[in-house]
Amino acid sequence: MKILVIEDDKTAGPYIVEGLREEGHSVDLLANGQDGLIQATVGAYDVMVVDRMLPGLDGVSLVKTLRGAKNRTPVLLLTALGGVDDRIEGLDAGADDYLVKPFAFGELKARIAALGRRPQMAEEPTALRARDLEMNLLTRKVTRGGTSIDLLPREFALLEHLLRRKGRVQTRTMLLEAVWDIHFDPQTNVVETHVSRLRGKVDKPFDRDLIETVRGAGYRIDAE
Template sequence: MRILVVEDDDRTAQHLVRGLSESGHVVDRAADGALGLAMALEDIYDIAVVDRMLPELDGISLVRRLRDENRHLPVLILSAIASARDRAEGLRAGSDDYLAKPFQFSELLARLEALARRADRARGQAVLRVGDLSLDLRARLGMRGAQDIGLQPREFLLLETLMRNAHRAVSRGMLLEAAWDYDFEPKGNIIDMHMHRLRRKVDGDTNTPLIHTIAGVGYMLSDVPPRKRS
């Protein structure tokens, strides 16, 4: 998943970013509510973790603004302000979950995974399929036919992006956004290098390749070979 963390406390933010990254997710951090809202409105995140007491724009207002814009990004509020009344206010504002500080990282991760599963069920996309390739978003497992293709975390994110955009060209920029955070500075042909490894796992020696290079654009995942440009 690509996760947005909106947290002004540097120590807490570093703990969240490190833990979520080590769990295989791509994480971006905003240190104030105004920037967090702007980033959330970019529609590139799967879920957001939002502190309640933030400079510029508080977490409750951030969530309300998101919902006013009809954005359905799942949001978990993470706050030391966590009485029953406070939690109810956060949920009524439009958050999907509310967790009190201090917290156990394992519980936070479990709650985020539960929110992601709920969102996937709402989209009818717990498992993505193209041809005989399937990607289980809950188990984080890729299969080609009956064979586990052994995806690494970043490969999973790249393949998820391709499968969510099946039969459409996906630019290298979109793939970079999906699998690396904002602070990453790409060097050389890093996308092509990762895609080469992913293609070996997905297509191997099969006679029916699914990953196709689109010259001048990026890549496409399709069980129907794309038409060549004239």
């Protein structure tokens, strides 16, 4: 299996890595939570072993961020905090298993093997793209041609919805339900106003428009 270990303890980290490599696994080690989060999004891992207390970004927050971005890689959370409430917090964050320090390596190995045997759910992407536009769902950053674009939360949600359905027309009713959670016609131009604002940031400063108006139907992101 390909395993990512995020552990800042200078003794525990190399010890875990050495033991897992001896078992035939491919293992990467990082000691910072923020660096580990980035690596988790660019590498295709079968299992992650994450220490709860990490510099940069703690393990619980790291797992929450991954799950929020629809990354379903199985996570074994390591911690020196063995209380019931601590375990519940880690599992509620999205961890698949929990192992309290100190632990026997044999148990760690068995738990990782069990996680690796679980059927994997299809992962959703952590980044959405259309031509030279990229949306990072983890960092909530949007760029076009390398230029950063600042979006308000509703603008981000609108663009995300369109990008996830790239090439498909989204009607006004679809957008109201998906972005505003409105299931009736409010008789306002809220959709039109937000699309116009989004175009002002995503299209107007650049050479080619991405957001298309399909007359009498709705809007779509250019899929070419």
